[in-house]
Amino acid sequence: EADIYQTPRYLVIGTGKKITLECSQTMGHDKMYWYQQDPGMELHLIHYSYGVNSTEKGDLSSESTVSRIRTEHFPLTLESARPSHTSQYLCASRWYNEQFFGPGTRLTVL
């Protein structure tokens, strides 16, 4: 069973701030994912990674960026947050064919 950690769990910030959502996993999984999910709604893939130094954009256009310098760490950055970025962000990793999800970060941009 994988452990996926996301910090912060909740974040309320003002428009224009730069933020980084942290995601880390302890099981050495190569493949990691970021999803955006409005409460009670479907998941939208915004970024994924096959391993160190590999990042790809997902199916939903996003103004965020990601990096993968270490296997266990997959942070997501918003250079200038806007109210339209208000959502929940879920991080996940993959082992064989199963995805393991973190607890999510609920972001509110005022």
Add this chain to the structure above:
Amino acid sequence: AQTVTQSQPEMSVQEAETVTLSCTYDTSENNYYLFWYKQPPSRQMILVIRQEAYKQQNATENRFSVNFQKAAKSFSLKISDSQLGDTAMYFCAFTGTSGTYKYIFGTGTRLKVLA
């Protein structure tokens, strides 16, 4: 393109009763994996059950079982003896065995178990 469709946005069931959630999908791949994930209110997404397409036997996990119809591209989830803790969003998901390693999720079914 691969798609996953959940046609029931909301469902409710009485405690101890049985409920079936529907999911259909489309793919040209012959081998793939299907999943049901559960997302309780304000809690973490967890895997409920998984089915490998090349296995004809339907997967079961305690009170949860699936009806996998490969030819019809149907993958329904049956919850027996429903409990209040089963109240959650349920997502059907697909991943292939070749290509991008992405997952395709359905739009979800909100299930409420009534006392």
